[in-house]
Every structure is written in C-alpha cells, then in structure tokens.
Amino acid sequence: MARLPLEGVWVASITPVWAGPFAEMLLADWGAEVIRVESLQYCPLGTRGPGPRQPKFAIEIVKGHYSAYLKEGYDDIEGRPWNRSCMFNQHGRNKLCCTMDLRRPKGREMFRRLIEVSDIFLENNMPRVMDSLDLSYKVLSEWNPKIVMLSMPAFGKTGPKSKNRTIGPQLDSYAGGTWVRGYLDRDVSSNSVVFHADEAAGMTAAFIMVMALHKRNRTGKGMFIDMAQVETAIPQFGEIIMDYTMNGRVQGTSGNRDPQGAIQGCYRCRGEDKWVSVTIRTDEEWQAFCRVLGNPEWARDERFSDALGRWHHHAELDKHIEEWTSQHDHFGVMFMLQREGVAAGPVEHPDDAFHDPQMKDRGFFEEVDHPECGTHLYPGLAWKMENTPNHIRRAAPRLGEDNEYVYKQVIGVSDAEYAELEKEGHIGMDFVPGLQIAKYKPE
Amino acid sequence: MVDQPLSDVRVLDLTWHIAGPYCTKLFADYGADVIKIERPGGGDPARGMGPFFGGDPHHEKSGLFLHLNTNKRSLTLGLKSETGKQIVKQLVKGADIVVENFSPRVMPGLGLDYGTLAAINPKLVMTSISNFGQTGPYRDFKASEPIIYGMGGAMCTTGLQDCEPVKKGGNLMQYSGGNQAAVATMIALYGVGTRGTGDHIDISLMEVQMGSIERRMSELLAYQYNNELTPRFDVAGLMQFPFGIFPCKDGYVDVAGGFMFIDRFESVLGVPLVERYGGINHFDLERREEFFSTLWYPWLMERTRKEVVEACQEGHVLCAPLNTSEDLLNEDHLKERGFWTEIDHPVVGKLTYTGRLARSEELPWVARRPAPLLGQHNEEILSELGYEKQDMVKLREMGVI
Secondary structure (H helix, E strand, O other): OOOOOOOOOEEEEEOOOOHHHHHHHHHHHOOOEEEEEEOOOOOOOOOOOOOOOOOHHHHHHHOOOOHHHHOOOOOOOOOOHHHOOHHHHOOOOOOEEEEOOOOOHHHHHHHHHHHHOOOEEEEOOOHHHHHHOOOOHHHHHHHOOOOEEEEOOOOOOOOOOOOOOOOHHHHHHHOOOOOOOOOOOOOHHHOOOOOHHHHHHHHHHHHHHHHHHHHHHHHOOOEEEEOOHHHHHHHHHHHHHHHHHHHOOOOOOOOOOOOOOOEEEEEEOOOOOOEEEEEEOOHHHHHHHHHHOOOOHHHHOHHHOOHHHHHHOHHHHHHHHHHHHOOOOHHHHHHHHHHOOOEEEEOOOHHHHOOOHHHHHOOOOEEEEEOOOEEEEEOOOOOEEOOOOOOOOOOOOOOOOOHHHHHHHHHOOOHHHHHHHHHOOOOOOOOOOOOOOOOOOOO | OOOOOOOOOEEEEOOOOOHHHHHHHHHHHOOOEEEEEEOOOOOOHHHHOOOEHHHOOOOOOEHHHHHHOOOEEEEEOOOOOHHHHHHHHHHHHOOOEEEEOOOOOHHHHOOOOHHHHHHHOOOOEEEEEEOOOOOOOOOOOOOOHHHHHHHHOHHHHOOEOOOOOOOOOOOHHHHHHHHHHHHHHHHHHHHHHHHOOOEEEEEEHHHHHHOOOOOHHHHHHHHHHHOOOOOOEOHHHHOOOOEEEEEEOOEEEEEEOOHHHHHHHHHHHOOOHHHHHOOHHHOOHHHHHHHHHHHHHHHHHOOOHHHHHHHHHHOOOEEEEOOOHHHHHOOHHHHHOOOEEEEEEOOOEEEEEEOOOOEOOOOOOOOOOOOOOOOOOHHHHHHHOOOOHHHHHHHHHOOOO
C-alpha cells in the first residue's frame, strides 16, 4: 500500500460527540495516528451513545424518534453498550483509544507524557472543562513547545457566549441556517433539527490542523488555535449574509425551490415514503422533461413554454410533476430523466443507499468487522486519491482497547507501572460502576 | 508583508460556481496566491447569480461571487484555444495545486487530465470536484441542492413525517463539498512534503454527504446494526421534551432538552416537574401536551429571546437564539471576537464580509484584496510568465484573454 500522506503525524484528542471526532476521523483516515483519550470515570453525553448504562425505559422513550442518535447499536444494553453506539462507531474507524483519569496526578502525568510525543492536541469541550482540568495551551506548550493545540468549543474560547452550552442544532439556528430552511407554508418552528455546524466545524478543523503543521514545518513553532464551531458554519451562508450587508434584505426559506429560478421540488413517488428531487433549469431541459412524460396535454399550455412563465406557475407545475412521479419508482424517475439530460435524484433512505449503483461501483461502503458488533457495511472514505488507494484499516476502538499499546509503546511505561495504573482505575475497558449521566426517578 | 500560513503556496484555480471557489477561498484567505482562470466575456457563472448589490444584475456586483473570491487574482483565458492551454501548462509548472470542478469529461477533453499535468509537474496536487465523482454510472448526471442532499445526505430524515423531505438552506451541499475538498487538498499538499510526489483527489459531492457526521453516517449505521430506518419527526417527536424551535415574546429560540435534562428544566421553570409528572418515565403524550400548554409555552411567551437564552443557560439547558442574517450581524459575541471584516471593492465599495475561520497568532487571516474584477490581473500574471505587452494585445485580439 502506498504511504499515506499523514503517516508520522501524532494526534492526541479529548473530543466528545461529533464535531471534534469528525475532524480527527479525516486525519486518521489518511494516516495520522489519532489517540483518543477517554476516561473510565467520566462519560460525556452522546459520545458513546446516550450514557454508560441507560435504563431500559429510556431507550424505549427515544425509540422511533432518535434511534440513530440516542439508542445504542442494539436494543440489548447488557455488557458494554458503549462499544456498540452508532454515534461513535460511525466515525471511530482508524483511531486508537486509551483511558486515563485526568483529575488525578498520575493520570495527568501520563497525559503529559503523551503530549510530549504528539504533534497535535485537539479538543472540542466547553471551555470550563479544559479550565477545570488545567489543560491550557500555556501548560501544554511547556510540556511540548512544538505542540499544535486546536480548541473548538461551540462559540470559541472568548466572547460573551463562550460559556454557553449548545449542540449542533442550536449552532445552526444561531448561524442563521434554521431561518433559511423549512417548508414554505409552515412556521419556522416546524423545522426539524440538523447538525450542519458539526459537519462544517469538523471539516474546517481538519483543514486548519494540517495547515498549522504546514506552517510549523517552516517555523518550527507550536501554536494555539481558537476555533469557534459556529464561525466555521457562518461563511457557508455567505450570499445570504451579503444580501443583508449589501441590500439590507433578510432572506427566508425557499423550501425545496431554487432561488435561481429553476423549477425544482421534491415529489412523491410510488411506494411508502419514496421521493424524488427534480430540477428543470433550461428550455431544453423542459422540453426533454415533457418528452419523457410523452408530451401530455397540460404540458403544451402556453404559460409553461418559457422559463419565466414556468416560474410564475411553479405551484401548478408541482402538481402536474407529482402526478407523474407518484406513478413511478423513485430511482426509475432519476434514470428516465437523467438519460434525457434532466437533473433528478431519489431521496435515499439508508436501505436505498446501500444498494445505490454509484456507491457500489465506487466501492464507497466497506465491510468492517467489530469485535462486539459483528460484520457490517460502514460509510467509507470521504474522497479518493488516484495514487493512494486507501481503505478503512480497522474498526472503531472499544473503550480502552488500545491501552496496552498506547501506554507501553507510545508513552513508554513499564509492565509494573502499567499494572499499577490498571489497579488504580486509570486503565480498563469498563466505566466505573454506578456511573450515570442523568437523574431518573426510580420506578 | 504578513507571513501567512499558506504564503508559500500557489494555486491554479480552474473552478467556478460555488464548491470549487469555496475550496480555493480557504487557501487564498490564508495567504496562497490563487490565480483564478475565468472564461473571456462572462467569467465565472457565479458573477451572474444573485444576490446583486442594489439588485443590479451586473457581473461585478454579485454578492455570491464577491464572498467566494476574496484574495484571488483573475486571469481570463479561453481554455479551448491552444494558446490558452499552453498558458495553463506554463502556470501548472509553477503551481503547487490545481483545483477544478468541471463535469468529469471536461478536463480530459481539453487534454488537461491529471496524467498530462503530473508529467509537467510531478509534485502537483490536482483536486477534481464533481457531483457524483470522476467514475461510475452517475458521473455525467446533473444535480442540484435537493438532489445531492437527497441522494447523499440525511434529507430523508429532514422535515416532518407527513410532508416531503426538505433540503437545507442556501447552497450548503456546494459549500460542504468545497470545504471537504480543501481538507483533502491540504492533506495531499502536506503529503508532497513527506512523500515527494503529488496526487489527484476525486471529491464527489454525493459521497461528501454520504460520509457526513451531519446525522447521515449514524443513520446508515443504525440501519446496519438495527435494521431500522430513522423516521422524520412527527410533531409529537419534536415535542418529546423541549427539543426543537419554539416561539417566544420577540422571535424564536432553539432548545435541546430531552428526557435526561428534566432536573435542569425544573430549575429553569421553577416547577417540580419530576414530582408533578411522576418522573420522566411517565411523561407520555398526554402529560407532554399538558406540560407544553400550561408551563412551557406560557413561560416562553413572557420572555424575550435574550431572556430565554440566559435563563436556560443559567440552568444548564442547551439553548440559542434563532437568528436571521440581520440578527447575526448584530450579535455582540461575534463583534467582540472580531469575526467580521470590512473589505473595499472598486465597484460596490466598502462592505462587511465573514472573516477568519479561527483565531491564532500563527495563522493570520488577511483580507489582502477584494474579489477580482473580471480579468483584472491579466497583464500582471502574463508578465510574470514572461509575456511582452504586444503579445498580450494579440492574445486579447484573438479572444484568448
């Protein structure tokens, strides 16, 4: 296998939930040695599922609503459910996981030794978490002057909102994203939640970390980077912001329509909850669309013959289009229209996605075996590199799975020290008994 | 001159529209010399897309273009002419990176495929961005925001159960593709240092979504693990416990509660919820509705966005205001952090733009110049390549520049 571009880069991280883990995933996929530092004494909500040991009723409550997020990988919550969470195992591939209790001196000492051999330290906690652990850049740079430290709290390390608690959806709302999405005929409060800020922040952090290494190669100097997740999402609404700064105009939602004037929507297809998106931009595309439908009577209406006319009668066209799509399979509509040069694509539920011909042809999904979950198809690498064929090298690490390697090979502790750390509860593969994240009234 | 992190990097930018230009914007804003090739005549089609300054559809007044092309230099060049191709090849010699987001047949059709360019410059990183990737049965398919989101992303779980799935706002599929392309390009550039050779990156907007942390990978895996499809919310789901968007006195707030935070809501509302409802495990639909109508909504309607956010944050409940673009520009937090930047442009004048992605003394983000006028740097760039003034006049007459 070709040498991966980030081989030789060492990353240590303390990253809950999604944004930070997504950033480190992008580095791990391309060769960086990413060591997640977790703890047996503390389980950040949502990182390895909802919590270490969920009561059964809590799983029942969320079932059917947030199954992918809050439910464990299996209904079975016996054993070590935290190793079977979709929320974690989706991004954990190619990373290592060790455990240490940073609140005790010996755990802190081990962390110091890990930082001494790392290039990058990444964290996306609320500022108070790093403060309470006394893990500032000042401290870390004394341990390793060349360390690149990237902190990515929701609102950054400074400013009046820096202490605020949020997750992805609130950042989407703060950044203006919620205001410009949703149905045309419904109130903005009907919007469901999206986690765009995690996507934007994860990618941008990965970009910035490698850029920092590029700079460090020139200067030999470490650095601190304060990245507010929300500030990475805002530039992606650039034209909406410019409309305000240029014209004082506040944009709202355009639903599924195209602000540039194409005929566009998401239309019902044959079957249960099957949909297809269609975009008709030019006269040629409109004519091709009509051809595919067999030039029905309604399509010959004078009002639909030019782009402006079609735009003015968008709602009426939507009805005609849906009348046709609802008789067909959602993939079928795509193939019929794309063959004639009209943009269309099905809304793919996961069962569709795993059978999608394009995904299959490009080998996007990869089979991975996980010791506690069995063999499954996982979403694969985010891009391809022509000279560097690359695959998922290993499954998401179980809690503490790589303790022996990290402590003995990377940090360099002796067998005797290792046994001592294990006895003291730094090293292990189980959260401490009784650890729970929420207060429930007992039955 | 400020030593920016990418001051030593040159990018030959053959991109247009949104995804490619967002990728090269990240490089340009951090110091790279980005030479943007535009079609003679019309230039980047984004110049013809709104919103326009003063509503005037002029090619130097597109807010989209102005936002996406800060810090770049513009060279107009007809890529179909032999002279145009020669100039591209000359530029490739001195470039570290080429980025393009044409449909997959265009670059090979022009004779500017990766193999040809890598023969000129083996250390070149070439990044190709397309809707569905450079290979596969969909490679020539057309796309749009809802098509990419629907096929690749988590659109099937965005919106309400009794309605059609709904896309995200703006052009986020394009932006995300550009963002991911910047990551890939930066990693490959770093790899040139460690491996000595360049590479060709194939970014598919569909795969960017299929591999996104934005719920999609989790939902794909939930299906693999549990054989279960995640549904879109019904209203009851949205109201499971305050989790979603709610109206208040002067607008809306976004709150993430969830059953695990019932004790926190007790302190925010000052009502013993656990006692009143017999614990969250008994919080059925009927009790939820009673809670919403008698406690939650009345409490919200008496408070402004600012008051709700403050009260929730004090009680450790996750909450933020729902901002319009106007609200966003007025946020003290962003002002205090110095997020916004002012850029002067010869046609539209001084305007507020989004600024740096992160704060770091070692990674200065500088607005060195506004988005370029069409062909503004033709002479400058061609003379750097050694062209004489009279050749440039000829090139213009021939319609190459």
